[in-house]
Amino acid sequence: MQIYESGEMYLETILLLSRKMQYVRSLDVAIDLGFSKPSVSRAVGKLQKAELINVDSKGYITLTEEGTKIAERMYERHTVLTDFLVKLGVEAETASKDACKIEHHISAQSFEAIKKFSEKM
Secondary structure: OOOOHHHHHHHHHHHHHHHHOOOOOHHHHHHHHOOOHHHHHHHHHHHHHOOOEEEOOOOOEEEOHHHHHHHHHHHHHHHHHHHHHHHOOOOHHHHHHHHHHHOOOOOHHHHHHHHHHHHHO
């Protein structure tokens, strides 16, 4: 299944919010990302249709097993790339923003090479 950058971003956000909050709702995602509630509602519908999230009758969002795998992969990429850039001397906030852009486009092979190199640094 093809999942696009925005979907990956939503899944990662849901994962991180679920680690901080007992329940995650569309409104929480909208606030965290700074997006409009209608935009988030559309994305939530697409993710639900793709069976990457579940939404219960109260509007609480949970990741499916596949959604969790994708979210965790994106979060790992984000943290590893951020740490790598910081080790290179990039300011932490800039490194995090840049990692967010890179994490969605880097190949698995390149990411693994950066991860291994970063572990040696």
